[in-house]
Amino acid sequence: HILYETAKDAISQYPHANGIVLTYPNYYGHAVDLKPIIEEAHQHDIPVLVDEAHGAHFVLGHPFPQSSLKAGADVVVQSAHKTLPAMTMGSYLHMNSRRINRDRLTYYLSVLQSSSPSYPIMASLDIARAYAEDIMKTNRTADIEKELINMREVFSQMNGAEIVEPADAGIQQDPLKLSVRSAYGHSGFELKSIFEANGIHPELADERQVLLVLPLEGKNKPAPELIRTIGKEIKDTAVQHDHPAGIGIPSEKVTAVPYRKSKLSAFKKESVPFAEAAGRISAEPVIPYPPGIPLIMAGERITKETISLLTRLVDLNVHIQGSNQLKQKQLTVYIEEEKS
Ligand SMILES: Cc1ncc(COP(=O)(O)O)c(C=O)c1O
Structure with a gap:
C-alpha cells in the first residue's frame, strides 16, 4: 500500500501529473486512510483512480474499511466477483467526479470492450448489488462482523500458526481477509500445501504467509479437530524454505522514470x-x-x-x-x- 507521506512526496515531485492510480485495499486487505491522499491530489487538481478490486464489499460500511468512493476517489473499479456474489469477470466501474470526461471514458470503453457484453454476467452484477443493498437494509453487518471475529478466533487457536496484522500503524485490516504465518518458519508456499491437503484452499501464498478469504455470510467454520490436525502437521513438517527475515519489497518509495x-x-x-x-x-x-x-x-x-x-x-x-x-x-x- 501507499502511505500518505509517500503519496505527498510523489505529488510534490510531479505536481502536474495527469492522474494517480492507487490499489486499495491491497490483496491482503490492508487499507490505508485514502482521504488525505485524495485531498492532497485534488489540491493539485490531479484525478485519483482507484483499483478497488478487492474492496467491492466496502460499500457495506462498518466493520469494513471506508469505500474509496466515500473517500472522494474520482474513478473506481471493483471486481464484484471477488468478494460479492457476482459471476467471474463481473466488475463495476464508478464515476464519482467532474474531473473526468465522461464522453472520453465512454469512448475508450467502446474501443476496449466487447460489443457483445454477457447478459448473465451483467445480471449477476445486479444481483450482487441487490445483495449488498439487502444486507444494509436488514442491518446484517453486525452479524457478519460477529461471524468474521469467530472465524478469526478459530484460526488463532491453531498451534504452529500465527495471524499476521498490518505492520504500519494507521492501516486497517479488512476483516474478510486473514493472513496466517507458520510459527516455525515455513514459507507460505509450504503452509499452503498443508492447508490444501486438509481441504482448506488459501487464496494465495507468498514467501512468508498464506492469505485466506473468509466468506461474507458463511457460517461454515472449520471444526476444532481439523484446526488441531493442521496445527500438528505444521509442527511435523520439516522446514524446506524458511521465510526470509529481511527481504521485502525494495525500500525505495518513489521511483522516477528517467526517460519519457x-x-x-x-x-x-x-x-x-x-x-x-x-x-x-x-x-x-x-x-x-x-x-x-x-x-x-x-x-x-x-x-x-x-x-x-x-x-x-x-x-x-x-x-x-x-x-x-x-x-x-x-x-x-x-x-x-x-x-x-
Ligand atoms: C489489485 C487487482 N486489480 C485488478 C485485478 C483484476 O481484476 P479482474 O479479475 O476483475 O479483472 C486483480 C486480480 O485479479 C487485482 O488483484
Missing part, C-alpha cells in the same frame, strides 16, 4: 542475465502474481535489491507476470543510446 516514453521508444532493447541487469532500464514490467504488485515497471531503473529479490522469487518458482525468459533469469532492458 517517446525517448524510450527510440532506444534498442537487449536481453541480459539478471546479474548484469542492475543499473539498466527495464523494457518490461515484472509482476509477481499474486499479489500483483509490480516489482519492476517498464522504463524504471533496475536496482541490485530488486534483482536479488527477483532471483529468489524465480528460485522459489513463484508465478511472475512478464516474459517467459524470466525463468531463465534474463530481463529485457533498453540500450541507452538512440537507434542510429
